[in-house]
Amino acid sequence: MLHLDKESWVQTADGQPRGYIQPQALTELWFHTGTNCNLQCPFCLEGSKPGDNRISFLTFDDVQPLMDEALALGVEKYSFTGGEPFLNPDMVRILDYALDRRPCLVLSNATEPLMNRLHEVVPLLQKSNPLNFRVSLDHPDETKHDAGRGRGNFRKSLKTLGRLHKIGFGVSIARLIQEGEDTPAVTAAYHVHFRSVGLPDNIRIVAFPDFFPPGSVADVPQITEHCMKTYLGEAQRNAFMCNYSKMVVKKNGKPGVYACTLVDDDADYDLGATLKESMAARVMLGHHRCYSCFAYGASCSER
């Protein structure tokens, strides 16, 4: 559901008060580094691909004031997603500044863009805060991963993951949830790959449902205020990313603050130019991806 009118923003189709999150405190700030990516995966929730500029590269000058504002609001961590962040020319400079202030997480496909800049990334190990990487390994079956990401990319990503760990960076992986999967068997299959590149079994595995490409209209139940109070407890409501995080997105040449990492395809979730105003805004759960948060506890965060 995209671009709701005023009434539909606060009400579901059958006239019930729509569920919402009133943000509490900004503990994580995400930056969308741009939708340009060296890969073109058909399932990408960002629709990223080579040369794509739906969301432009953030520059160091775009990022610095928002990082500083976030510090004043008590932020505990900075996270970065794309596209492929290491295609962004300013990425290492941005990390250099961020890591003097807070721990950082970067989501990467860990293929050529990161491999080619590893010599720039390694010195970041000496910063006062830790840098962690989350690498996409969609399936433990190499053939299935490569069907989406291109032949040979499973091996490249796995090898880079092993190198990052050996160098001393923290690592985790992101995978896709398959319908009807045997989750313990999936985890065990990843462990075999981890061991092959010297990784321990206890690497965090973050599993995601299918979020569908940007602009999709998915047929999911609508979330009412009643649902939020009846089916979820306070701790579950507090765990929604829009409660404690925001994402900076650059569109039309200007950075803006969106409600979370999952709704940057919908201008309704552009909450303003500053973090302070974005944290004051009530987030109505009208995007189809909100249902993934409600039903599966989906979250990009590692907290």
Ligand code: SF4
């Ligand atoms: S997708 Fe999830 S985190 Fe984002 S606005 Fe909807 S409920 Fe909040």
